[in-house]
Amino acid sequence: MAAPHASLDGAWQTYRAAYQVLPTTEEARDRTFVILGTSHYGAPERFGLTRKTFVTPLGETRTAVPLVDELEQAAPGAVRMEDYCHAVEHSIEFQIVFLQHLYGPTVRVLPILCGPFVKSIYEGGMPEDSEPVARFFDALANISAREGNRLFWVLAIDMAHIGVRYGDAIRATANAGEMLAVEQRDRERIQQVNTGDIRNYWSLVQDRHDDLKWCGSSPLYTFMKTNPDARGTLLDYHQWQIDPHSVVSFGAIGFQ
Structure with a gap:
């Protein structure tokens, strides 16, 4: 499933919709939760891994170190051990807390921070045209x-970032004015994700060099590339007025 990583006060309804699709405690007993999170601080065209555990007030997770080792060995050019990024990054941490609440503090996770695919967005082509990225996708x-x-796959993503806070000339208002067109474009991208049409999805991201500033395009692409048969259902869509002149959009998606 895909859930936001926005602040809980703005995204709680969407988190609720996303986490309702998770397996029962019994079904999740022996599962590893692969968390694909937006990397706000890591290098582009790279994937940030860690062998460290996550410690929260609820307890300490287990990290699937053998899978981390496998990815590093298979795609050394694309993998970075980004302990620092994981230490300050919120996109995966929010999901960790929710998973611990549901399944206990020692839930087993494979945390992957997905850097932006800048070269593809600005120069064309597909992300896997980079050989290191392709090797990571294959692994x-x-x-x-x-x-x-x-x-079980958890995508920690937000969508559009529009308004003065994000360098735009417009003063954005949720669900009004320019944000109505943003919602339409968001939903067009989501539709391509849900039908598994990875090329059309990515062409929409590349359009105008992702002027929507989707904070989640690379985790979604990574999931689609590595799980090509997955199909999604939009469970919730929301625009959050993060400040008087800026809006963040996000959604909850369940995958089968």
Whole structure:
């Protein structure tokens, strides 16, 4: 499933919609939760991993270190051990807390920070035209195929970032004015994700060099590339007025 990583006061309804699709405690007992999070601080065209555990007030997770090792060995050019980025990054941490609440503090996770695919967005082509990125996709796809239902995928993503706060000339108001057109474009992208049309999805991201500033385009692409048979359903869509002149959009998506 895909959930936001926005602040809880603005996104709680969307988090609720996303987390309702998770497996029961019994079904999740032996699963590893692969968390694909937006990397706000890591390098582009790179994937930030860590072997460290996550410690929260609820307790300490387990990290799927053998899978981390496998990815690093298979795609050394694309993998970075980004302990610092993980230490300050909120996109995965929010999901960790929710998973611990549901399944206990020692839930097993594979945390992956997905850097932006800047070269593809600004110069054209597909992200996998970069050989290191392609190697990472292949390695993660092999893990997905081999592990199957022993994995559950959590995408920690937000969508459009519009308004003065994000360098735009317009003063954005949620669900009004220019944000109505933004919602339409958001939904067009979501539709391509839900039908598994990765090329059309990415062409919409590349359009105008992603002027919507989707904070989640690379985790979504990574998931689609490594799970090509997945199909989604939009469970919730929301625009959050983060300040008087700026808006963030996000959604909840359930995948089968």
